[in-house]
Amino acid sequence: MLTDLSIRDYAIVQRLDIELHAGMSCVTGETGAGKSIMLDALGLCIGDRADAKAVRAGADRAEISALFSVEHLPEAQAWLDRAALLEGHECLIRRTVTSDGRSRAFINGSPATLAQCKELGELLVDLHSQHAHQSLLRRSVQRELLDAFSGTSEDASAIAEEAASVRALKLELETLRSSSNEIAERRDLLNYQIDELAALSFGDTELESLESDQKVLSNATWIMETVHAIAEQCASLSDQLRSSVSQLSDDRLGSKIDESHELVSSSQIQLDEAASELRRFLDGVELDPQRLGEVESRLDTAYSLARKHRIRPEELAGHLETLSTELENLEHGSQRLDELETEIETRHTRWKERANALTDLRKQGARRLAERAMELLAQLAMERCEVDIGFIDIDAEKLDPRGLEEIEIWIATNPGSQPGPLNKVASGGELSRISLALQVAVADKATAPTMIFDEVDVGVGGAVADVVGRLLRTLADNVQVLCVTHLPQVAAKGHQHIQVSKTGDHVVTTSLQYLSDEERVEELSRMLGGAVVTDATRENARELLAAT
Numbered sequence: 001m002l003t004d005l006s007i008r009d010y011a012i013v014q015r016l017d018i019e020l021h022a023g024m025s026c027v028t029g030e031t032g033a034g035k036s037i038m039l040d041a042l043g044l045c046i047g048d049r050a051d052a053k054a055v056r057a058g059a060d061r062a063e064i065s066a067l068f069s070v071e072h073l074p075e076a077q078a079w080l081d082r083a084a085l086l087e088g089h090e091c092l093i094r095r096t097v098t099s100d101g102r103s104r105a106f107i108n109g110s111p112a113t114l115a116q117c118k119e120l121g122e123l124l125v126d127l128h129s130q131h132a133h134q135s136l137l138r139r140s141v142q143r144e145l146l147d148a149f150s151g152t153s154e155d156a157s158a159i160a161e162e163a164a165s166v167r168a169l170k171l172e173l174e175t176l177r178s179s180s181n182e183i184a185e186r187r188d189l190l191n192y193q194i195d196e197l198a199a200l201s202f203g204d205t206e207l208e209s210l211e212s213d214q215k216v217l218s219n220a221t222w223i224m225e226t227v228h229a230i231a232e233q234c235a236s237l238s239d240q241l242r243s244s245v246s247q248l249s250d251d252r253l254g255s256k257i258d259e260s261h262e263l264v265s266s267s268q269i270q271l272d273e274a275a276s277e278l279r280r281f282l283d284g285v286e287l288d289p290q291r292l293g294e295v296e297s298r299l300d301t302a303y304s305l306a307r308k309h310r311i312r313p314e315e316l317a318g319h320l321e322t323l324s325t326e327l328e329n330l331e332h333g334s335q336r337l338d339e340l341e342t343e344i345e346t347r348h349t350r351w352k353e354r355a356n357a358l359t360d361l362r363k364q365g366a367r368r369l370a371e372r373a374m375e376l377l378a379q380l381a382m383e384r385c386e387v388d389i390g391f392i393d394i395d396a397e398k399l400d401p402r403g404l405e406e407i408e409i410w411i412a413t414n415p416g417s418q419p420g421p422l423n424k425v426a427s428g429g430e431l432s433r434i435s436l437a438l439q440v441a442v443a444d445k446a447t448a449p450t451m452i453f454d455e456v457d458v459g460v461g462g463a464v465a466d467v468v469g470r471l472l473r474t475l476a477d478n479v480q481v482l483c484v485t486h487l488p489q490v491a492a493k494g495h496q497h498i499q500v501s502k503t504g505d506h507v508v509t510t511s512l513q514y515l516s517d518e519e520r521v522e523e524l525s526r527m528l529g530g531a532v533v534t535d536a537t538r539e540n541a542r543e544l545l546a547a548t
Contacts, residue, residue: 001449001480002125003090004067007041009059010097012502014509024476026491027484027512028523029500034510035484038500039127039454042066045093045105046121047114052101061098068093068124073449076123085110091124093117126448128439128456136409136435137423143407146389149372149442150365155358160401162351166344167399173340183330190327193309197320202302204317210299217292224282231278234271241268352396355404362407363391369441376437379467380460382430386412388419409438432458440471443479450480457487466547469493473548488527492520492544499523520545 007016012034029035044050045066055062070076071089080086087108094106095117105112107120136142147153176183216223245268248261306313329336366389373387391405410419411426411434419425426434436456443451457468469490475481476495485491497515515523524541525533 001069002042002066002482003069004065005038005042006063006065007038008063009056010041010054010062010064011037011056012510013037013041014056016510016512018498018512020480020482021496022476022480023495024473024481024483024493025496025498026494027482027498027500028486028491028527030502030526031486033500033502035500036454037510038512039452039482039484042125042452043127044095044097044103045117046125047118049114050095050097050101050103052097052099054097055099059099061096063094063096065092065094067091068450070124073123076120079120079123080108083107083116085112091120093120122448124448125450125452126443127452128443128454136431136438139406139408142389142409142422143402145438145442146362146365146369146407149369149445150361151445152358152361152365155354155361156403159351159355159358159403162347162354163399163401166347166351169340169344169347173337173344176337176340187327187330190323190330194320194323194327197305197316197323200298200301200305200316202305202313202316202320204314207299207302207314210295210302214292214295214299217295227278227282231275231282234275234278238268238271238275241271244268348399351399352404355396359391359404362403362405366391366407369438372441372444373434373437376440376471377433379471380433380437381464381467382413382433382437384413384415385430385434386415386419387434388412432456433460433464436460436468436471440475443475448479450482451475453481453483453485455484455486457485457490461487462489465489486527488524488541488544491527492524492541493548497523517545 001022002020005016005018005020007013009015016038018038027035027038040048040054041064044054044064068076068091069089070080070091076091077086080091085091085108092106092108093112095103096105097103105114105117107116136145143156144153147156241264245261245265248257248264302313302316306316309316309319311319370387370389374385377383377385377387388410390408390410392408394400394402394404394406396404409422411422411430412419413425413430422431422434439453439456453472457465460468465487466489468487470493472481472483472490473493473495483490483494491497497520498512499515499519500510500512502510521538521541522533524544525537528540529537
């Protein structure tokens with residue numbers, strides 16, 4: 001579960017550190033106080049896209065850290081272990097966003113990609129936003145909701161990936177078929193280029209050796225004269241120092257001169273060795289115009305071919321290998337065509353089998369989801385509402401990533417009325433309750449240890465709001481629940497109550513605090529009575545808390 005959240009310079013938050021607990025935590029506050037900022041910041045940690053506007057005005061960067069306990073989460077531990085990021089029973093996800101929009105992410109101190117944060121976040125947090133009832137009108141969201149309830153999300157992803165793979169193979173097949181003339185022309189060009197490069201047979205390290213030989217051969221006369229003169233100077237200096245060494249060996253100079261004697265003697269020996277080394281070097285230098293011509297001719301050919309192929313001369317050997325590999329692939333073009341046709345047919349058949357199996361599982365899940373949704377809707381004062389999940393067939397030959405059907409939720413809000421799609425049948429208030437019922441139904445199957453509900457109770461009130469609070473508190477028996485709400489009936493059901501407040505006139509900041517029992521009474525009274533809090537509203541607030 002989520003244990004700690006730290007926010008720095010994000011939106012209107014300058015500094016915020018909050019420890020979170022198990023059970024149901026309700027977040028309330030006046031309009032505009034920033035109740036959803038905490039959840040937006042957490043969203044960044046689990047892969048949401050960054051925006052420079054998220055950085056607090058005047059700050060260089062925003063930083064958000066979320067600490068999770070993964071002690072009882074084997075799937076999250078396995079993911080971290082595979083990524084070599086597992087460190088004990090805790091997982092720290094940190095995200096920074098600079099004022100110019102650049103962002104970085106870290107998991108347990110190691111740099112991470114947004115894709116990794118998102119993948120890990122799905123194992124840790126399940127977020128239900130206040131706009132879920134709007135997105136629920138889309139068939140794609142309805143399909144994802146059914147798959148989440150049915151436990152077929154992984155099967156659906158595998159079907160989509162398989163469909164994409166087969167489509168890629170079909171594209172490759174079409175490309176090979178339609179470009180046979182281009183392939184023949186390319187094969188002829190490759191044969192010519194390979195013959196040209198093979199004739200040169202340029203080695204990986206040959207360029208450096210040739211350039212070194214060319215430099216020596218082209219300057220042989222100057223090298224011989226210069227080195228010979230230096231060798232003679234070394235020999236002459238050695239002769240002069242030899243006399244000095246002899247004089248320094250005289251016993252009359254005493255032992256204090258020994259160090260100087262050794263230095264001069266060492267210099268004389270080194271000069272002898274230098275002269276010998278220079279003579280040996282001269283023995284290897286010769287005037288060889290023929291060899292120079294051969295070296296320069298080979299270098300000219302290498303430079304010319306490199307320009308022709310738009311590569312560096314030292315890359316010629318590697319380029320020959322690349323062209324040879326391409327030619328080999330082209331030579332096997334007809335064989336590849338046969339292989340592709342066979343592979344496409346095999347994988348398409350396999351896709352149909354897996355898609356049919358997915359359909360069966362979805363239909364089983366659809367019946368259970370409809371029944372569970374109607375049970376919940378009955379508690380939300382919509383006991384006469386009927387829910388049906390329709391399957392719209394898709395041609396199997398289309399290899400659709402969705403599978404063999406599109407999903408659409410149908411609703412009949414009154415007995416005897418004709419069921420219809422959500423967007424055509426349900427009113428705004430009904431849609432909110434239907435969305436909540438479906439979200440709670442799916443949450444029953446939740447595998448994420450932390451569930452977040454961001455004002456999903458919008459559009460309801462009174463006795464229905466009380467039921468919403470009870471449903472969320474029931475969920476908290478199994479998972480950690482964070483709920484941003486504007487309803488006192490819901491807020492009263494929380495095990496903990498967090499109040500969001502906004503302070504400052506010129507520089508506005510947001511702060512959070514856990515409320516004591518008496519402070520909860522005052523906050524619930526504000527939510528019940530508005531600006532004027534009376535003894536009656538306080539008593540009403542106490543009754544709400546007592547009824548939990």
